[in-house]
Amino acid sequence: MSELHKFLFDGLPVRGAIVRLTDAWTEILARRAANTATGAWPPPVAELLGEMAAAGALMQSNIKFNGALVLQVFGDGPVKVAVCEVQHDLSLRATAKVMGDVGVSDRLPQLVNVHHQGRCVITLDPKDKFPGQQPYQGVVPLNSIEGHKLTKLSEVLQHYMLQSEQLDTTLVLAADAKVAAGLLIQRLPLEGEGNLAGSMVSRENEAEIGVNEDYNRISILASSLKREELLELDVDTILRRLFWEEKVLRFEPQRPRFACTCSRERVGNMIRGLGREEAESILAERGVIEVGCDFCGQQYRFDPVDAAQLFTSPGDQPPVTSAVQ
Numbered sequence: 001m002s003e004l005h006k007f008l009f010d011g012l013p014v015r016g017a018i019v020r021l022t023d024a025w026t027e028i029l030a031r032r033a034a035n036t037a038t039g040a041w042p043p044p045v046a047e048l049l050g051e052m053a054a055a056g057a058l059m060q061s062n063i064k065f066n067g068a069l070v071l072q073v074f075g076d077g078p079v080k081v082a083v084c085e086v087q088h089d090l091s092l093r094a095t096a097k098v099m100g101d102v103g104v105s106d107r108l109p110q111l112v113n114v115h116h117q118g119r120c121v122i123t124l125d126p127k128d129k130f131p132g133q134q135p136y137q138g139v140v141p142l143n144s145i146e147g148h149k150l151t152k153l154s155e156v157l158q159h160y161m162l163q164s165e166q167l168d169t170t171l172v173l174a175a176d177a178k179v180a181a182g183l184l185i186q187r188l189p190l191e192g193e194g195n196l197a198g199s200m201v202s203r204e205n206e207a208e209i210g211v212n213e214d215y216n217r218i219s220i221l222a223s224s225l226k227r228e229e230l231l232e233l234d235v236d237t238i239l240r241r242l243f244w245e246e247k248v249l250r251f252e253p254q255r256p257r258f259a260c261t262c263s264r265e266r267v268g269n270m271i272r273g274l275g276r277e278e279a280e281s282i283l284a285e286r287g288v289i290e291v292g293c294d295f296c297g298q299q300y301r302f303d304p305v306d307a308a309q310l311f312t313s314p315g316d317q318p319p320v321t322s323a324v325q
């Protein structure tokens, strides 16, 4: 079963979280593999997406925020976009759009950052928005400050968290066909609660970057965790091996799971957003409007009667549309 454990280092300004997505991750892969139109993702793409799923769960669990955390990578290589969405209850879904050939040993630069144009977008979309409220969004390039292409997603996200929260963060991520896992270690803010939206940034926090000895020691231990260990060992063994000299306080584990938020109603709204003319032209050509969900593979079919209802129902107004169903 998928699990996420949060922990604190007793008496030290350092917190951590470790996630192992098993059933939640294999469900995402299986649904993609079952999609006859696309087939399974090439392994390097699945690995990137698995790392995003693990990172997304860790980041969602690390903030006090009721809404969806959406991690997106927009690429200029064969992977055009990779998306992972994690809800407050750690239900999650993920997908990627691949157009072009992927090499077996392709990493971040070859997949999404061929021309230095790739970027990672982190969105916090509150559940109960007040009118006109925009989701918070942060954007980071996939290059280092010196302009070198970063090879690991963890480096990109560490950079983002340092920028947005002014907090040192260490991330170790790994994924294969069975497990997507990650370890996060973060220096605790000196005052107030850190928040990805960066609202509580203080000068004191900034001055502490890179110099806190407790954090630095624990970060070095965390960074020694190898990919195979993260993928194969259970949580207790990993924490014991890495931090056997530290006093670690554990919280009750949480259970991430796969869930898709698509619905017939939302797809209907999207078709309404196309406009009656466009919908009728699709019907004239194909006899039916078919929309498949990229996240879960669910197919939605609207025949001419269904479609006519969409445009004559009381809610017959231009709806707000979303690219994500």
Ligand SMILES: [Zn+2]
Pocket (backbone or CB within 6 Å): 260, 261, 262, 263, 293, 294, 295, 296, 297, 298
């Ligand atoms: Zn879906």
